Amino acid sequence: MSRPISCRLIGAVGGLIGLLSGCATLGDGTGSRLDLVQERGELFCGVSGKIPGFSFLSPDGRYAGLDVDLCKAMAAAFVGDSSKVQYRPLTAPERFTALRSGEIDLLSRNTTHTLSRDAAGGNGLSFAPTVFHDGQGLMVSVGSGVRSMADLSGKAICVGSGTTTEQNLNDAFAAQGLPYTPIKYQDLNQVVGGYLQGRCAAMTSDRSQLASARSGFKDPQEHVILADRLSKEPLAPAVVGGDQRMADATNWVVYALIEAEERGITQANLDDVLEQAVADPSQAALRRFLGVDGGLGAKLGLPDDFVVQVIRATGNYGEIYNRHLGPGSAVTIPRGPNRLGGEGGLMIAPPFT
Amino acid sequence: MPQMFRRGRFWIQLGVVVALMAFGGLLINNITVNLIRTGLGLDFGWLWRPAGFALAETALPYAPTDSYAWALVIGWMNSLKVILVGLLLATMLGVAAGAARSSRNRLLRSLSGGYVALIRQVPLLLQLLFWYFVAFLGLPDTPVGGLIHVSNQGIRLLGLNLSVEFCSVLTGLVVFTGASIAEIVRGGINAVSRGQWEAFRSLGLSEGLGLRRIVLPQALPAILPALTSQYLNLAKNSTLAIAVGYADLYAVSDTTITQTGRAIEGFLLLLLSFLLLNLVISGGMALMNRAVLGRLQRSR
Amino acid sequence: MNRWLDRWLTLMLLALLGWAGWSCLHWLWHGADWTVVVTNLPLYAVGSYPDAERWRPLLCIVAVVVLIVITLLGPRHGGWRRSLPLLWSAMAPLGIWLLAGGLGLSPVGTQSWGGFSLTLLLTAGSGLLALPLGVLLALGRRSDLPVLRGGSTAYIELMRAIPLIAVLFFGQLLIPLFLPPGVEINRVLRAVVAFALFAAAYIAEDVRGGLQAIPPTQREAAAVLGLSPWQSLQLVVLPQAFRVALPSLTNQAVGLLQNTSLMAILGLVELLGISRSLLANPAFIGRYLEVYIWLAAVYWLACTAMALLARHLEIQLDPVRSAR
Numbered sequence: 001m002s003r004p005i006s007c008r009l010i011g012a013v014g015g016l017i018g019l020l021s022g023c024a025t026l027g028d029g030t031g032s033r034l035d036l037v038q039e040r041g042e043l044f045c046g047v048s049g050k051i052p053g054f055s056f057l058s059p060d061g062r063y064a065g066l067d068v069d070l071c072k073a074m075a076a077a078f079v080g081d082s083s084k085v086q087y088r089p090l091t092a093p094e095r096f097t098a099l100r101s102g103e104i105d106l107l108s109r110n111t112t113h114t115l116s117r118d119a120a121g122g123n124g125l126s127f128a129p130t131v132f133h134d135g136q137g138l139m140v141s142v143g144s145g146v147r148s149m150a151d152l153s154g155k156a157i158c159v160g161s162g163t164t165t166e167q168n169l170n171d172a173f174a175a176q177g178l179p180y181t182p183i184k185y186q187d188l189n190q191v192v193g194g195y196l197q198g199r200c201a202a203m204t205s206d207r208s209q210l211a212s213a214r215s216g217f218k219d220p221q222e223h224v225i226l227a228d229r230l231s232k233e234p235l236a237p238a239v240v241g242g243d244q245r246m247a248d249a250t251n252w253v254v255y256a257l258i259e260a261e262e263r264g265i266t267q268a269n270l271d272d273v274l275e276q277a278v279a280d281p282s283q284a285a286l287r288r289f290l291g292v293d294g295g296l297g298a299k300l301g302l303p304d305d306f307v308v309q310v311i312r313a314t315g316n317y318g319e320i321y322n323r324h325l326g327p328g329s330a331v332t333i334p335r336g337p338n339r340l341g342g343e344g345g346l347m348i349a350p351p352f353t
Numbered sequence: 354m355p356q357m358f359r360r361g362r363f364w365i366q367l368g369v370v371v372a373l374m375a376f377g378g379l380l381i382n383n384i385t386v387n388l389i390r391t392g393l394g395l396d397f398g399w400l401w402r403p404a405g406f407a408l409a410e411t412a413l414p415y416a417p418t419d420s421y422a423w424a425l426v427i428g429w430m431n432s433l434k435v436i437l438v439g440l441l442l443a444t445m446l447g448v449a450a451g452a453a454r455s456s457r458n459r460l461l462r463s464l465s466g467g468y469v470a471l472i473r474q475v476p477l478l479l480q481l482l483f484w485y486f487v488a489f490l491g492l493p494d495t496p497v498g499g500l501i502h503v504s505n506q507g508i509r510l511l512g513l514n515l516s517v518e519f520c521s522v523l524t525g526l527v528v529f530t531g532a533s534i535a536e537i538v539r540g541g542i543n544a545v546s547r548g549q550w551e552a553f554r555s556l557g558l559s560e561g562l563g564l565r566r567i568v569l570p571q572a573l574p575a576i577l578p579a580l581t582s583q584y585l586n587l588a589k590n591s592t593l594a595i596a597v598g599y600a601d602l603y604a605v606s607d608t609t610i611t612q613t614g615r616a617i618e619g620f621l622l623l624l625l626s627f628l629l630l631n632l633v634i635s636g637g638m639a640l641m642n643r644a645v646l647g648r649l650q651r652s653r
Numbered sequence: 654m655n656r657w658l659d660r661w662l663t664l665m666l667l668a669l670l671g672w673a674g675w676s677c678l679h680w681l682w683h684g685a686d687w688t689v690v691v692t693n694l695p696l697y698a699v700g701s702y703p704d705a706e707r708w709r710p711l712l713c714i715v716a717v718v719v720l721i722v723i724t725l726l727g728p729r730h731g732g733w734r735r736s737l738p739l740l741w742s743a744m745a746p747l748g749i750w751l752l753a754g755g756l757g758l759s760p761v762g763t764q765s766w767g768g769f770s771l772t773l774l775l776t777a778g779s780g781l782l783a784l785p786l787g788v789l790l791a792l793g794r795r796s797d798l799p800v801l802r803g804g805s806t807a808y809i810e811l812m813r814a815i816p817l818i819a820v821l822f823f824g825q826l827l828i829p830l831f832l833p834p835g836v837e838i839n840r841v842l843r844a845v846v847a848f849a850l851f852a853a854a855y856i857a858e859d860v861r862g863g864l865q866a867i868p869p870t871q872r873e874a875a876a877v878l879g880l881s882p883w884q885s886l887q888l889v890v891l892p893q894a895f896r897v898a899l900p901s902l903t904n905q906a907v908g909l910l911q912n913t914s915l916m917a918i919l920g921l922v923e924l925l926g927i928s929r930s931l932l933a934n935p936a937f938i939g940r941y942l943e944v945y946i947w948l949a950a951v952y953w954l955a956c957t958a959m960a961l962l963a964r965h966l967e968i969q970l971d972p973v974r975s976a977r
Contacts, residue, residue: 049922049930050929050930057696057701057922057927057930057931060704061695061696061699061700061701061702061703061704061765061767062701063701086762086764087764088764088840089764089920089922089930090920091918091919091920092611094825094826094919094920096614097614097616097826101826101829101830102829103829103839103840122614123614156409156506161598161604161607161608161611163611166406166608167405167406167612170405170406170407170417171405174417180407181407181409182406182407182408182409183409183518183598184409184598184600184604184608185597185598186595186596186598186918187929189929189932190486190598190929193486193490193932193941194486194490194598197486197490197491197505198490198505199490199505199506199517370800380831383830383831383832383833384830384831386833387829387830387831387832388830457659458659458662458663460663460666460667461662461663461666464666464670470957471953473956474907474911474952474953474956474957474960475911475949475952475953475956476911476912476914476915476925476952477911478914478915478917478918478925479914479925479945479948479949479952482941482945483945483949486941486942486945487941487942487945585813585814589815589816589817590816591816592816592818592819593818593915593918595818595918596918603816603818603819607822616823616826616827617827620819620823620827623815623819624811624814624815624819627814627815627816627819628811628814631813631814
């Protein structure tokens with residue numbers, strides 16, 4: 001007698017669950033991420049924490065680097081305070097799911113802009129303008145006698161797993177018909193460890209990471225980065241795709257940094273320039289840029305003076321670059337393609353009109 | 354009237370069931386919404402696309418143009434390699450260390466005790482990192498005799514090429530699991546009555562013979578169940594191989610999930626593989642348990 | 654002949670040990686560069702906790718250490734002895750309050766927690782969450798309702814078959830999918846939940862073993878005395894079951910502490926995770942031997958302390974059984 005009743009009970013349970021899941025609607029959750037950040041008053045920024053020069057956890061517990069400064073600039077623009085950032089260290093495999101699940105608002109983690117990551121059918125992200133033009137390279141020790149990629153045929157190469165690095169290495173070597181053995185580690189410092197121990201003849205990563213790693217070696221001059229460029233690696237911050245307002249805001253903060261360097265506006269002279277712009281109505285373009293009039297910020301959903309906030313917090317692109325990757329810092333990488341368009345590089349901002 | 358429907362009990366059970374239903378319904382609602390929103394539905398077509406990544410160790414021929422499915426199979430074989438050899442060596446080490454605890458030689462006793470006390474209180478991941486970065490990668494390039502060649506690229510043993518990654522995962526797992534097995538063996542040996550020891554000693558049998566023929570067989574019934582769970586632990590701990598660059602099943606799944614974004618399918622495949630492995634090991638040990646008990650029954 | 658072999662073996666082992674010990678000590682004193690440990694002690698202890706508030710997690714750690722020492726030494730005074738369980742159970746909410754803030758202390762988000770304080774919190778949090786869940790599962794597995802029994806058994810067997818790293822990794826990825834859009838729980842909480850779900854299955858098995866060891870006469874006696882099934886469970890069966898299961902449960906606790914190191918693979922900056930971050934610092938590249946030895950020492954001390962506490966607890970609760 002109990003059997004039919006418990007069967008009916010289970011049937012009722014199953015029916016109710018089916019009903020509930022059928023009621024699933026996309027309902028709320030379609031507002032822009034930008035509104036959420038501004039309401040919350042804080043920006044959740046996904047970083048690495050392990051790449052010197054880009055995002056790095058220093059002994060006093062603070063994060064520093066190019067990617068970190070970008071987060072600060074975004075926070076200054078979105079919520080008006082560059083200190084209102086929560087940095088979340090993420091490993092390469094989980095960074096995209098963290099972005100898509102909403103755990104972070106912005107991914108500023110040395111991420112390469114690729115088609116698969118951009119496309120809705122792929123990872124479905126939205127990339128800001130490139131903040132660092134990089135390329136994948138190989139580092140070998142001077143004593144190994146390796147002079148080019150072809151000399152690495154059949155050798156072991158240390159690589160970090162879960163990134164485009166792995167695929168690019170494979171593609172480059174396959175294109176030249178060279179066999180090799182990949183030794184895969186989880187993060188860059190393990191790759192460096194394996195390489196320094198002599199486990200592999202070469203290590204591969206973005207050239208900027210190779211340079212930053214080499215800067216910490218006991219004998220940097222004993223290691224050389226080969227001229228072979230395995231891939232283009234345009235590094236850019238990313239937000240979730242399909243969120244136009246968030247993407248626009250992020251894009252134009254980056255452009256603001258570049259434009260400020262083009263105009264020669266630095267953290268030091270910002271206040272003077274701002275005074276001038278306010279006082280002189282004929283400086284129409286400058287006034288629009290700094291938000292004195294024109295209402296450009298409002299079009300993006302940001303305060304009109306967002307550019308001023310950004311420059312005050314972090315300085316312009318050149319200042320950010322020199323602070324972390326310039327001649328005086330621990331990791332020195334020549335600007336190369338990261339110079340302004342007018343100086344022969346690739347950094348150009350569309351007009352602030 | 355059946356127990357289930359007696360007054361108070363019925364309402365309590367109904368309450369529990371309704372609460373579970375509501376909770377379950379809420380979860381299912383959320384997960385359906387989120388799956389639609391993030392586009393992470395169930396779809397296994399990606400398994401047949403070319404993998405696009407190379408693997409350092411392959412038991413069978415593999416090229417980056419092979420499918421993801423084949424890459425996962427290769428990862429599975431790599432896992433099996435380290436698990437099977439690990440089980441064998443860990444058992445040998447564990448039995449030796451456990452038996453050494455009842456040795457007459459005080460040094461052996463304290464060595465074994467020290468080994469167990471040290472190894473069991475340090476996390477396995479840390480030990481693996483140590484074995485890899487400090488021990489095996491620090492090996493100098495030396496040929497030892499004609500048959501063995503040791504270097505920090507790997508160990509060439511009788512024609513077999515054992516990579517550093519394989520060796521360090523194996524060593525780490527064997528040393529760690531060996532310590533737990535030693536404790537189990539010690540417990541089992543202690544469970545055998547002292548009378549047995551005194552008996553074979555008075556008969557003039559050597560320690561080794563007495564241990565092998567008299568004590569250990571009687572300790573087996575106490576050892577086997579706990580041994581099974583240690584074997585299962587070893588199999589599961591082999592997934593830590595990802596931390597030292599060994600391409601086991603979990604590591605290959607990880608790369609696959611990163612490249613394809615299909616986390617749920619990857620998880621299901623991993624789950625199935627480990628359930629299968631679990632069944633095989635538990636089943637094998639159950640058979641052995643029955644055989645050992647059977648033999649003991651018959652000999653009594 | 655046996656005796657000579659024995660003596661020779663002992664001598665060889667002693668010589669080997671002596672040489673190994675000497676070279677280790679020599680290296681520890683002269684060859685090693687301990688700056689990577691010494692300069693970063695705050696990071697190992699509390700991670701990237703804001704400077705001004707560092708005293709909070711440090712206070713947490715110090716309180717735990719003091720409590721351990723007091724417990725192990727065994728206070729004579731009756732009042733102290735009675736208040737010990739209370740002090741221990743107060744550590745968890747106290748710890749969370751100190752670390753998270755609120756109620757008078759400035760709030761500090763979980764992504765600033767790190768180092769050993771995070772390890773302690775992960776262990777305590779997962780343990781506290783897993784224990785009641787495990788008990789429920791054990792009871793469920795022994796219940797008469799086929800749905801409850803089947804469900805509990807399936808859950809337990811599934812969780813015991815999957816490796817922990819898979820549960821943690823997929824917990825990070827998949828738990829957000831169970832939440833309504835817009836709601837998100839931080840990574841530490843997700844790790845704790847995933848870990849607790851995993852540990853609950855093992856705890857369930859230990860508790861079930863304990864429950865099985867209680868003869869049915871106990872339950873019958875309680876029923877005769879007029880206790881309801883729920884009361885008999887609470888007052889008669891469970892306490893005895895816990896006493897039997899205590900050695901395995903404490904083993905699980907030590908395992909919990911050790912397994913927090915796996916969170917490093919997921920990028921959480923507990924003790925092992927923060928060391929890996931540190932090793933990326935250009936100043937400390939290649940110093941992993943010193944770091945790993947330091948970590949091994951810390952973990953060994955922590956786990957041994959836990960094991961000693963466990964033994965102490967066993968003796969306290971069941972002097973007869975644990976004397977074996």
